[in-house]
Amino acid sequence: MRDEAGGLRDRLQIPPPVRRQPAWLGGLPRRDLYVLPLLALATLVLLAGISEIGARIYAPAQEHMSCLVTDRTLGFSHGRPHCVETGKIPEGPEVVYSYNACGYRSTAPCGPKPPNTWRIALLGASFGEGYVVPYEQTFGARIERLLSNRCGRKVEVQNLAAYGTNLVGVYHEMGEALALKPDLVLIAIMPFDLEEGLPPDQVKMRLHPIPPRAEEMHRSPILAFAKMAKASRALTIARHFIFSDRDLYIKSYLMSGENTDFLRFPFSKPWQRRLSDFDLLLGEMATKSRAAGVPMALLLAPQRAQAALLTSKELPPGVDPRALSRRLRQIADSHGVQMIDSGQSFARLAHPETLIYTVDGHPGGKAGRVIADAVVDALVGHSRTPFAGCRLAGPAG
Amino acid sequence: MAIAAACGACGLSRHRLWRDSVLLAANLAYLATVSSEPAAFMPFATFLATGYGAIQLSSRRASGTLLAFLLIGLTIGFCWLKKYWFLAGLGFIPSPYVTIGLSYIFFRVMHLVIDAQSRGKAGRPGILSYLNYTLNFTALVAGPIQRYEDFTKVVPPLDLCIAGRAAERIVIGLFKVLVVAAIASSLHHQATADLLARHGWPERLRFGTAAVAIYPIYLYFNFSGYMDIVIGVARLIGLELPENFNRPFSSVNFIEFWGRYHMTLSNWLRDYVYTPLLRLLMTRIAKPALDPFLATLAFFVTFFLIGIWHGPTTMFVAYGIFLAVGISLNKLYQTALLKLWGRKEYRALAGRPAYRAGCRGLTFTWYAISMVCFWANARQATLIVDALGPVGIAAGILLLLAVSTIVLSLAESLHAAAGRLRWNGTPIMVSRYTRTVWAVMLGFLCVSVVMLTHSPAPDIVYKTF
Incomplete structure (x- = not known):
C-alpha cells in the first residue's frame, strides 16, 4: 500500500509532507527533547558511580567493630578478651586493634600489678582508646614509653577507654579502673565527649542501669537517602579536600549550630548544663578515687576547629577557643583533680x-x-602524682 | 529568583517599552541590594545625571574644546568619587556611598559623550535607554564594556537552542568561579602564607613562585567565569553582551595578550585613547621613520591608563608601569627585529613552535609578575622581596618562565588535539551531545561543591552503639 501510495504521489508530482518544526525548538530535532535529558541523566548516574568507585579505590576503608562489646545498660564498651582486628578509615592508615585478657587496648597484662611497676588506668572513649591510631602511636602507649624512660621504672597503661563509651559509661567504669590498683586514673576527653556523652536522663539515673532504647529506624526515603549519601566515600573524600582549607573549615564549623558553642563564652544553656553534669560526675568519681588513695587527672584534647583557632591571629567575634579548658580547670581544681590541657601544646x-x-x-x-x-x-x-620525681631521671624518649 | 523573574517578565512581550521597563526595574532592584541608605546613592546618581547632561551638550554643539572640557570634567569627577590618591588634597566625601560599577559606568558615559559629538541627535539616547545602558545589572559590576549601538541591537527571540546555550554558558561560568577559581584562591592564600612563614630558601622559592603563578590563573577563571555567567543571563533576558576573553594564556606576546584578555576594555582604550593619541602624535610629528616609536609611546600611555584605572592606590600606578613597560618593550622588540631581519625572516621565526612556546611562557611570566600589584600591598610586596632576596627573585622568575612555557605548551597541544577529534566528520567538542554531557558534569561538580562548602564542617564521626 505504502509503495503504491508513494508511487501515486510521485506520478502526480505531489511533494512529500513536511513536518514543520515549532519555532521554539530553534532547529533542534524533536528526538533531542528525549535524547538530551536522558543523556544528562545517564551522565549524572555514571558520574556518581565513577566517583564512588574511584573514591573507594583511592581511599579504602574497613569496618572494625567486631572486637567491641557494648554494655548498653552501663553505657561503656570494651574489647573482647584477646581479640585482634584490623580497621581503616578513608583518611587514615590501616590500624590493628588488639585487646588484652581484660579487653583493654594495652600490651601489658591486666592481672595483678607487677612489682616495681607504676600503673595508669586510662578511661575515656574513642579518643582515649586511640581510635584510628596505630597502637605504638597512641598517646597511651607513648606515655608508657616516655614515663618508663624518665622514671627508670616500668610504667604501664591499662587502656580501658573504648569507642562508643560515653561519660556516664566512664563513670560506671571507675570501679573497674580502681580494682586494677592503679597509681593514677587518667580520664581523657575531647569537647565532643561532653557534647554527646552526657545524656541528661542517663546522668540523672547514673546510679541505675540505663534503660534500653529503641533502635533508630530510617524508614523515610529522604532519611534513607541522606544516610546513604553520608556513607558515600566520594563525599568523604570531597569533604576531606574541601575542608582542608583552614579558613573555610573554621567558618563552616562555627556555623554548625549549638554543638560548637563550647568555643564561645559565655557558654550557651546546653553547654552550661553539660558542664554542670560533668562537674557532678567528676566530683563523684574523684570522691571514689580519693577513697581508694589514687590521684586522678583529667586530660583535654582540642577538636580540629579548636586547634586551628588556637593559632589564629584574629578570632571571630565572641569566639574563645580557651574558654572550655578554663572552665574544666575550675571544675577539676574544685575536686582536687589535676587538669592537663594539651591544647596549650597544640x-x-x-x-x-x-x-x-x-x-x-x-x-x-x-x-x-x-x-x-x-x-x-x-x-x-x-x-601529687607518683611521677613527680621523674623529671630528673633522664631525657624524654 | 530575581534573575528568573526578570527572564520571565522579559519574555512576556517583545515590545520595546515593556522590555526597557522590565530591565530598568531589574537594574534598580539590583542596585537596591547594594545599600538600604538612599543617601548613599546620591554621588552615584549625580555622576549619572552629569553624564547624561554631558551627552546632551556634546550632541548639540560640535566643539573640540567643549568635548575636552566635558571629558576632563567627567574624568576628574570619576577619580574624585573613586578617591584616587592624587586628589586627596581636594578632600573626599566622608560618609560611605555607593560606587559599585562606577568604573564601567565611566567608560560607557565617556563613549556616549564622545560619540554624541560626531553623531549629533542620533547619538543621543533617551533617558530610559541611557539608564538601562549604564546600569545594566548583568554588566554593572565587572563589565563587559558594551557599545551603546550593540546594546540597543535587536537580538533573535529566545528558543530552546539559545536557552540551552545560555544555560551551558552559565554552568561553565559557575564551574570556573565556584570550583577552579576557589581552588586557585585557596592555593594562592596557602602559598602566600607559607612563603612568609617558611625559612628554608628552596621552600621560599617554591612558595613564592607558586603564589605569583597561581594568582593570574585564579583571576582569569574568576573573571572569565563571571563573564560566562553574565553573558548567559543577559541572553536569557534578551540582551547580547560582547565576549571579554578569548583564551588569553595562548597568546605569544603581550600585545596579543591584551587583544584576548579583558577585550572590551582594551578595545575601548584602543578606540578612544590609543588611536586618537597616535593620530595626534603622527600629525604633529611628521616623520614616518619615527612612527613605530610613536606607536610605542601611544601603547605606553594607553596601558599605563589601563593600570591606574584598576584602582586608586599607588600599587596600581606600579601595575600601570608594569603593563606599559611590558607592552612597549614588546613593540620595540618587534620593531627592531622587523628592521634587522625583515618581515619574512621575522614571520619565519615567529612561526617556530619552540619560539612560540617560549614567548607564551614569557608573556605569562610578565603578566603574573605585574599581577603582584593586585594581590599584595606595598608592605606585603616588601616582605616578599625580603623573603626571596635578589637571587631568589631571579631564580623564581626563571622557574616561573620554565614551568609556564611547558604547561602552556601542553595546554595548547591538548586544545588542538581536542579540536581534531571528529565523529562523522563533525568535531566532537562542538556536538550538542558532547556539550550536554560536559555541562552536566560541570553542573554536578558545581552543585556538589556548593552543597559541601555550605554544609556544616565535619565533626567527630561517631556511631551510637
Whole structure:
C-alpha cells in the first residue's frame, strides 16, 4: 500500500509532507527533547558511580567493630578478651586493634600489678582508646614509653577507654579502673565527649542501669537517602579536600549550630548544663578515687576547629577557643583533680589542625605525640602524682 | 529568583517599552541590594545625571574644546568619587556611598559623550535607554564594556537552542568561579602564607613562585567565569553582551595578550585613547621613520591608563608601569627585529613552535609578575622581596618562565588535539551531545561543591552503639 501510495504521489508530482518544526525548538530535532535529558541523566548516574568507585579505590576503608562489646545498660564498651582486628578509615592508615585478657587496648597484662611497676588506668572513649591510631602511636602507649624512660621504672597503661563509651559509661567504669590498683586514673576527653556523652536522663539515673532504647529506624526515603549519601566515600573524600582549607573549615564549623558553642563564652544553656553534669560526675568519681588513695587527672584534647583557632591571629567575634579548658580547670581544681590541657601544646605548633583528621575528627598519630608530651610534662611536674620525681631521671624518649 | 523573574517578565512581550521597563526595574532592584541608605546613592546618581547632561551638550554643539572640557570634567569627577590618591588634597566625601560599577559606568558615559559629538541627535539616547545602558545589572559590576549601538541591537527571540546555550554558558561560568577559581584562591592564600612563614630558601622559592603563578590563573577563571555567567543571563533576558576573553594564556606576546584578555576594555582604550593619541602624535610629528616609536609611546600611555584605572592606590600606578613597560618593550622588540631581519625572516621565526612556546611562557611570566600589584600591598610586596632576596627573585622568575612555557605548551597541544577529534566528520567538542554531557558534569561538580562548602564542617564521626 505504502509503495503504491508513494508511487501515486510521485506520478502526480505531489511533494512529500513536511513536518514543520515549532519555532521554539530553534532547529533542534524533536528526538533531542528525549535524547538530551536522558543523556544528562545517564551522565549524572555514571558520574556518581565513577566517583564512588574511584573514591573507594583511592581511599579504602574497613569496618572494625567486631572486637567491641557494648554494655548498653552501663553505657561503656570494651574489647573482647584477646581479640585482634584490623580497621581503616578513608583518611587514615590501616590500624590493628588488639585487646588484652581484660579487653583493654594495652600490651601489658591486666592481672595483678607487677612489682616495681607504676600503673595508669586510662578511661575515656574513642579518643582515649586511640581510635584510628596505630597502637605504638597512641598517646597511651607513648606515655608508657616516655614515663618508663624518665622514671627508670616500668610504667604501664591499662587502656580501658573504648569507642562508643560515653561519660556516664566512664563513670560506671571507675570501679573497674580502681580494682586494677592503679597509681593514677587518667580520664581523657575531647569537647565532643561532653557534647554527646552526657545524656541528661542517663546522668540523672547514673546510679541505675540505663534503660534500653529503641533502635533508630530510617524508614523515610529522604532519611534513607541522606544516610546513604553520608556513607558515600566520594563525599568523604570531597569533604576531606574541601575542608582542608583552614579558613573555610573554621567558618563552616562555627556555623554548625549549638554543638560548637563550647568555643564561645559565655557558654550557651546546653553547654552550661553539660558542664554542670560533668562537674557532678567528676566530683563523684574523684570522691571514689580519693577513697581508694589514687590521684586522678583529667586530660583535654582540642577538636580540629579548636586547634586551628588556637593559632589564629584574629578570632571571630565572641569566639574563645580557651574558654572550655578554663572552665574544666575550675571544675577539676574544685575536686582536687589535676587538669592537663594539651591544647596549650597544640597552640605552639604552626598548623595544629593538620594533626587531626579532617572528616573523621579524631587526632592522628602525630597528635598522639603532642598529647603524650603534654601529659608526661604535666605529670612529672605535679607534686601529687607518683611521677613527680621523674623529671630528673633522664631525657624524654 | 530575581534573575528568573526578570527572564520571565522579559519574555512576556517583545515590545520595546515593556522590555526597557522590565530591565530598568531589574537594574534598580539590583542596585537596591547594594545599600538600604538612599543617601548613599546620591554621588552615584549625580555622576549619572552629569553624564547624561554631558551627552546632551556634546550632541548639540560640535566643539573640540567643549568635548575636552566635558571629558576632563567627567574624568576628574570619576577619580574624585573613586578617591584616587592624587586628589586627596581636594578632600573626599566622608560618609560611605555607593560606587559599585562606577568604573564601567565611566567608560560607557565617556563613549556616549564622545560619540554624541560626531553623531549629533542620533547619538543621543533617551533617558530610559541611557539608564538601562549604564546600569545594566548583568554588566554593572565587572563589565563587559558594551557599545551603546550593540546594546540597543535587536537580538533573535529566545528558543530552546539559545536557552540551552545560555544555560551551558552559565554552568561553565559557575564551574570556573565556584570550583577552579576557589581552588586557585585557596592555593594562592596557602602559598602566600607559607612563603612568609617558611625559612628554608628552596621552600621560599617554591612558595613564592607558586603564589605569583597561581594568582593570574585564579583571576582569569574568576573573571572569565563571571563573564560566562553574565553573558548567559543577559541572553536569557534578551540582551547580547560582547565576549571579554578569548583564551588569553595562548597568546605569544603581550600585545596579543591584551587583544584576548579583558577585550572590551582594551578595545575601548584602543578606540578612544590609543588611536586618537597616535593620530595626534603622527600629525604633529611628521616623520614616518619615527612612527613605530610613536606607536610605542601611544601603547605606553594607553596601558599605563589601563593600570591606574584598576584602582586608586599607588600599587596600581606600579601595575600601570608594569603593563606599559611590558607592552612597549614588546613593540620595540618587534620593531627592531622587523628592521634587522625583515618581515619574512621575522614571520619565519615567529612561526617556530619552540619560539612560540617560549614567548607564551614569557608573556605569562610578565603578566603574573605585574599581577603582584593586585594581590599584595606595598608592605606585603616588601616582605616578599625580603623573603626571596635578589637571587631568589631571579631564580623564581626563571622557574616561573620554565614551568609556564611547558604547561602552556601542553595546554595548547591538548586544545588542538581536542579540536581534531571528529565523529562523522563533525568535531566532537562542538556536538550538542558532547556539550550536554560536559555541562552536566560541570553542573554536578558545581552543585556538589556548593552543597559541601555550605554544609556544616565535619565533626567527630561517631556511631551510637
